[in-house]
Amino acid sequence: MCATVGNNDTVHAAVVLAHPRADSYAHALAQRAVDGLQAAGHRVDVIDLYADGFRAAMSEAEREAYHGDQPILDPLVQTSADLVRIVDALIFIYPTWWSGLPAILKGWMERVMVPGVGFTFEERTGKVRPGLTNVRHLIGISTYGSPKSIVRVVNDNGRRTIMRALRLSCGFGVRTRWHGLYAIDTSTGGQRAEFAAHIERSMTDLR
Amino acid sequence: MTRRALVVYCHPSPTSFVASARDRVVAGLDFSGAEIRLTDLYGEGFRPELSADEHATHLDAGVDPSIASHAENLMWCDTLVLVYPTWWSGQPAMLKGWFDRVWASGVAWDLPEGANRLAPRLRNVRKVVAVTTHGSPKKINMVEGEGGKRTITRSLRAMCHPLCRTSWLALYNIDRCSESERLMFLDRVEQRLGR
Numbered sequence: 001m002c003a004t005v006g007n008n009d010t011v012h013a014a015v016v017l018a019h020p021r022a023d024s025y026a027h028a029l030a031q032r033a034v035d036g037l038q039a040a041g042h043r044v045d046v047i048d049l050y051a052d053g054f055r056a057a058m059s060e061a062e063r064e065a066y067h068g069d070q071p072i073l074d075p076l077v078q079t080s081a082d083l084v085r086i087v088d089a090l091i092f093i094y095p096t097w098w099s100g101l102p103a104i105l106k107g108w109m110e111r112v113m114v115p116g117v118g119f120t121f122e123e124r125t126g127k128v129r130p131g132l133t134n135v136r137h138l139i140g141i142s143t144y145g146s147p148k149s150i151v152r153v154v155n156d157n158g159r160r161t162i163m164r165a166l167r168l169s170c171g172f173g174v175r176t177r178w179h180g181l182y183a184i185d186t187s188t189g190g191q192r193a194e195f196a197a198h199i200e201r202s203m204t205d206l207r
Numbered sequence: 208m209t210r211r212a213l214v215v216y217c218h219p220s221p222t223s224f225v226a227s228a229r230d231r232v233v234a235g236l237d238f239s240g241a242e243i244r245l246t247d248l249y250g251e252g253f254r255p256e257l258s259a260d261e262h263a264t265h266l267d268a269g270v271d272p273s274i275a276s277h278a279e280n281l282m283w284c285d286t287l288v289l290v291y292p293t294w295w296s297g298q299p300a301m302l303k304g305w306f307d308r309v310w311a312s313g314v315a316w317d318l319p320e321g322a323n324r325l326a327p328r329l330r331n332v333r334k335v336v337a338v339t340t341h342g343s344p345k346k347i348n349m350v351e352g353e354g355g356k357r358t359i360t361r362s363l364r365a366m367c368h369p370l371c372r373t374s375w376l377a378l379y380n381i382d383r384c385s386e387s388e389r390l391m392f393l394d395r396v397e398q399r400l401g402r
Contacts, residue, residue, distance in 0.1 A: 020259040056304055057300055060219040098303070100297060100303060100354065101297075102257065106303045107300030146325075154357060155362075157352070157362070161351075165295050186323040
């Protein structure tokens with residue numbers, strides 16, 4: 001493999017970050033991911049949902065417009081929708097709460113991944129078709145309060161939401177990666193530093 | 208003893224099918240003689256996003272004072288009924304935010320010093336019922352891992368009484384099912400909650 005980064009090797013990634021505190025470990029992980037991507041010559045856009053003041057709940061007007069021609073009513077949602085349709089990689093970084101996505105990230109999925117963006121309804125057959133066929137890499141990075149054994153038992157629902165439900169909206173060739181740091185409350189500084197370094201390294205070999 | 212039922216209803220549109228299901232839930236509970244408290248998350252403008260302040264104090268006991276009544280209701284009930292549409296294989300953000308903010312330390316759990324497993328606190332909750340609709344057929348939800356169902360029957364249930372039972376009343380493929388199937392579902396909901 002040639003070491004230079006040509007256009008064909010450059011990945012355009014969107015990092016979707018959901019943590020209320022700017023001084024959080026999730027923000028530190030996002031920074032490391034961005035560092036790794038940029039060091040490899042990739043292009044990256046970050047959506048920091050809390051910093052943007054993203055509204056989690058789908059409104060009544062949005063629910064009513066959902067199956068219409070113009071389901072997006074909020075410019076902030078439109079910005080995300082425009083981005084997810086052109087990127088090669090979607091990277092989610094968040095803390096797992098109640099085995100799932102924080103409300104703000106779940107709301108981002110509900111409001112951004114509307115018909116025409118995340119999927120399309122085929123009128124004739126009534127089938128749902130994937131809308132994110134441009135996405136080649138689907139990556140989740142999450143911290144958990146529980147140890148991995150407990151996360152397994154409760155079904156790791158956030159991971160499944162991304163790796164199964166959202167994956168169905170991507171093309172067949174999409175590659176997935178999951179990075180979890182478990183039992184964060186009893187983890188050591190060394191373990192967190194090693195995980196962050198691992199995240200940065202793992203971003204450099206995206207193709 | 209009179210049953211104490213907390214119904215948490217979540218849908219943005221007051222004329223939705225889920226709103227009809229909520230009415231039938233209340234009718235069923237009423238028939239059974241239960242005392243009912245109804246929470247309408249959209250109706251009261253609940254804020255689903257856990258704030259930076261809430262996160263900074265999330266290991267301290269208690270919730271934000273503005274949602275104290277939610278915590279009180281949760282600690283009061285013996286039957287919890289969640290009525291919502293399933294979106295992206297799980298609870299809508301509004302309801303997920305209710306979990307994130309109300310199921311807090313000192314309410315739903317304690318985290319003993321040095322532990323990484325929550326100690327449950329909601330021994331008062333002996334039954335959790337989910338009433339939900341799905342746009343997609345059951346097989347798609349199975350492929351997706353039934354995340355919403357497991358969030359309730361495993362993650363939340365673990366904070367309740369050890370013998371807490373869960374009940375899953377779901378209508379799948381709602382966009383393609385007939386009027387009579389929908390009506391049958393509503394009848395089933397009322398009947399099950401009336402027992």
